[in-house]
Amino acid sequence: MSTNLLQKLVSIQNEFGGIEPSVIVSIANEYSVPVSEVRAIIDFYHFLSDKKNADYHFYFSNNIIDKMAHSDLLVLQLGERLNSIIQQDPSRVCLDETSCIGLADHAPAALVNGRPLPALNPQSIEEVAELVALGRPLDHWPAHLFQVRTRICRRSWLLNMSLPPGESLLSWQTKGSATILQELQASQLRGRGGAGFATALKWRSCEEQHSGEKYVICNADEGEPGTFKDRVMLSEHSDWLWEGMTLCAATVGASKGFLYLRAEYAYLLPQLETSLQVRRDTGWLGAALKERLGFEFDIQIVLGAGAYICGEESALLESLEGKRGIPRIRPPFPTISGYLRQPTVVNNVETFIHAAAIISKGSDSFLQLGTTQSKGTQLLSISGDCQRPGVYEYAFGETVEQILSDCGADEVQAVQIGGPSGRLLGPQSFHLTLGYEALGGSGSLMIFNHRRSLIEVVNNFTNFFAFESCGFCTPCRVGTALNQRMLTRLHLKQLRQHEIQLLEESVRLMQNSSHCGLGQSAGNSILNLLHDFPETVEQLLNTIGDDNEARLVQALQPAVQLRKS
Ligand SMILES: Cc1cc2nc3c(=O)[nH]c(=O)nc-3n(C[C@H](O)[C@H](O)[C@H](O)COP(=O)(O)O)c2cc1C
Ligand code: SF4
Structure with a gap:
């Protein structure tokens, strides 16, 4: 399948607000794939649709942090204000919700036609309702409605640094790949995408592969609810990221890089493209690099289409190849068989930035910070x-x-x-x-x-995983749905004591037999709730008729023993 099929669908979605059935057929012909394949891709990604989006399509973030900041009331307010318009012509406005949009520092937040509406409140909702009622195009809305402020509240080793373009690359030119890998290894840098894999090991494994084509990919999917640090780095320090990716390419011998950017951050695209162009114009990227440092490398930004699972690196690779983001069976790992089955390094935004900073400034000061197993x-x-x-x-x-x-x-x-x-x-x-x-x-x-309900918190997480499970393997597909039902019943005080054990068994089964990290970790907070907050759970249990139930369990004991023997 052609690698740019997904990108083609994304661009049609963005330009026309949807992918109509006749267009699906012509795309299938153009790419020589079955219509069902194109449909499956559209169904997989939350932001692709075979129906046209409304003129104003709102996605409210349904992260628990947004809910705590009363996003539900704001949706209601907007719905009431626009009710007559929606009744008259539903194609004008749609109020939808989606998983966390990476603006938990600006909660409650929403996207309208892909643009961010941060820190919403009753006044700004009133303003938005007025603009929609007037049919005002988004380009003519007041800028303050879209303003995402950078809130860096504490700086230390990395954020206090100045990192001039090319500094780490000049170091690579002087020292060579072997020394760069040694320095990275000495720094004990571990990936910042969650799993904490040693960065030097990853780069070295890719460097050791003999292949005509290698790739460097930055994972900017940042779909974990409540996480937004990569968004801030992309907004404030994209040049540091390009530096880190280029350093990686020089070290492992790659000539092409991708930034896989989550669809929810599409509004950052123009400024990211501009900063890439500056990099090319100043000779630190693209063809000019060849003259300067003796190798060629360029970076392309590729947009996701709304799927948390695409942050998992092998699902990301599938998505980048234009397919549904279903995690691959591993091994082989990406450094051996990654994008287009070629050796590929996939790192988080922060990891690339840290790597560039360590090579630029040396690892001594980095190593002085942190703990035995966690440096910097x-x-x-x-x-x-x-x-x-x-x-x-x-x-x-x-x-x-x-x-x-x-x-x-x-x-x-x-x-x-x-x-x-x-x-x-x-x-x-x-x-x-x-x-x-x-x-x-x-x-x-x-x-x-103390005013928050923890069952509401964990219920929100459980809904998130049920919605985002890719459905490929049974333990996760069924387990997340089962957990969702049980948690909702616990929330409604309908769950009984003996069912808690079933809930725990379901989570353990998912941990042990799910195909990827999503299913393996989806029940973590449920177990924490059960074990670390027993009083909260106790208060939620349905104890009506417990005496009868206990008598029944006791009466059934001989039968249970017989079955076991
Ligand atoms: C469900 C799931 C979602 C993930 N989402 C992200 C993500 O958004 N960003 C990220 O860097 N890593 C994410 N990861 C981890 C990646 O699979 C991978 O470990 C990481 O990109 C490697 O980069 P690092 O070595 O720099 O940490 C996710 C993993 C799983 C299982
Ligand atoms: S664990 Fe969940 S997300 Fe991962 S492959 Fe299985 S169904 Fe998909």
Whole structure:
């Protein structure tokens, strides 16, 4: 299948607001694939549709942080204000919702025709309703409605740095790939995309492959709810990212790079293209590199189409090849068989930036920060019940307690660290420290104070996984749906004590037998809720008729024993 089929569909969707059935047929002919294949791709991605979008298509973020900031009330308000228009002509307005759009530091937030509407409130909703009623094109809406502010609240080793274009590349030119790999290894840099894989090992494995074509891919899918640090890096320091990707290409011998950018960040595209062009014009990218450093490398930005699973690196590769983002069977790993089955490095935005910074400045100061197994600093996206949400840079080893104090969080009941696939921590664990020894490669912190309902939080996460499961393997497809049903019943105080065990068994089964990390981690917060917040769960259980049930269980004991023997 042609690698640009998905991009073709994305561009038609963006230009015409939908992909009509007749267009689907002509695309299938053009690409010599069955119509069913094109339809399957459209069905897979949330932002592709065979029906035309409304003139104003709103996607409200349904992350728990947005819900806590009353996004539901704002949707209602907008719906009421625009009700008569929608009744008259549904093709004019659609109020939809979607998984987290990467603006938890600006909650509640939405997208309208792909453009961000951050920090919404009743006044701005009123303004939006007025503009829609007048039929005003988005280009004529006041700029303040779309303004996403950069909130970097704490800077340390990385964010205090100045990193001139080409500095790490000149270092590569002087030292060569072998030394760069040694320096990277000495720095003990680990990937910042979640799994914490050693970056030098990954680059070395790719470098060792003998292949005519190698690829460098930056994973900017950032779909984990509550995470937005990559968005801030792309907005503020894209040149550092291009530097890191080019350094990687020089080291492993790649000539083509891709930035896989989530669809929700499409509004960053113009500024990213401009900064790439500056890089080419100043001789740090493209054909000019050949003259300057003796190798050629360029970067293409490719848009996703709305699918959390495409952040998983092998699903990302499938998506980049124009297909549905279904995770591959591994091994082989991407460094051996990646994009188009060629050796490929896939790294997170922050990882590439850290690599460039380490090679530019040396690893000594980096190594002085952090803990035994977790060197240097990491970026955290902090959101929820605190006075100062934003991006914070901390050395590994900092306690959760200190972080909560720094961002102005009081009366904290719980913290979700590393997004819904991470861990739900209660105050008894706030002494734990950032780093792979204790909390893993968590890049975000969502804060919940004592007024929040934790079952609502975990229910929200469970809905997210059920919606985002790609459906390829049974444990995850069925397990996420089952968890969703059980959590909803727990929320409604309908679940009984013995069903808690079934819920736990379902999560364990998913952990052990799901095909990829989504299914393996989808139940983490459920287990945390059951084990670390037993009083919360106890209060939610349906105990009506418990005595009768206990008597029945007792009466059935002999039969159970017989079955076991
Ligand atoms: C369901 C799922 C979603 C993921 N989403 C992302 C993502 O948005 N960004 C990212 O860098 N890594 C994500 N990852 C991890 C990637 O698979 C991969 O480990 C990472 O891109 C490697 O980069 P690193 O070594 O720099 O961390 C995800 C993993 C899973 C299982
Ligand atoms: S675990 Fe879930 S997301 Fe991963 S392959 Fe299976 S169904 Fe798809």
